[in-house]
Amino acid sequence: MEGFVKFLVVAFIVYYSLKLVGRYILPFLLKIWIKRMTHKFGNMGSFEQNNQEESTTIRKEPEPKKKIIPKDQGEYIDFEEVK
Secondary structure (H helix, E strand, O other), X not given: OHHHHHHHHHHHHHHHHHHHHXXXXXXXXXXXXXXXXXXXXXXXXXXXXHHOOOOOOOXXXXXXXXXXXXXXXXXXXXXXXXX
């Protein structure tokens, strides 16, 4: 019986400590991490923009060639759907 009560007390402490961490500490740490990543990626974008030229080049990909089947190859067959 003494072991069960000790288990309940430990489980109670662990549960509420994880609840406290999840509610207050984790969001605080996530805000700090998001600010760092935003600052890091914000600096990367400005660095790349400073090194680029003012002109923009747009390249158009060539259209895929259509297959041309000669008229003497194959024939058209009209069919009816049978139910």
